[in-house]
Amino acid sequence: MADLKRKTLSLESGKxxxxxxxxxxxxxxxxIGEGYAPNLFSFSEEQTNGNSSGKIINPHDLNRExxxxxxxxxxxLWMNLKANVRKFGIDNPKVFNHEAIR
Structure with a gap:
């Protein structure tokens, strides 16, 4: 299974x-791309008086639901991608949802 550590995505293939x-x-x-900004729901580590604590960042007040x-x-979306890769392969443009691109 893929793993993401220290800004490196390691794949089972060794890539x-x-x-x-x-x-x-x-x-x-x-x-697929990189998600640069954790701006919907994220964690921020804070340093106060030498102690490290965390804070939840939730600017849109998202609830559990x-x-x-x-x-x-x-x-x-990921399941749709997997289904399309199985059906069309990786060299066929049909793997993408063209209606969403327009």
């Missing part, structure tokens, strides 16, 4: 991809 950010993202068109819906949405 290692250096990333600029710390996450992988998928668009509605099923294109919102986060579950967001996770389901992204999981479905």
């Amino acid at each position: 290692q991809l250096k990333l600029f950010g710390a996450s992988i993202a998928i668009s509605k068109s099923l294109e 919102d986060l579950m819906e967001l996770a389901d949405f992204n999981i479905q």
Whole structure:
């Protein structure tokens, strides 16, 4: 299984991809890229009086159901990509959701 550590995505094939950010993202068109900005829901480590503590960043006040819906949405996109790769292969443009590109 792929693993992401210190901005390096390691794949079972032995390939290692250096990333600029710390996450992988998928668009509605099923294109894959790096997710640079953790601006929807994230963790920030704070230093106060020599102690390290964490803080949740949630600028849109997402609730539990919102986060579950967001996770389901992204999981479905990844599942669609897997299904299209199985059906069309990686060299066929049909692997992408062309309606979302327009």
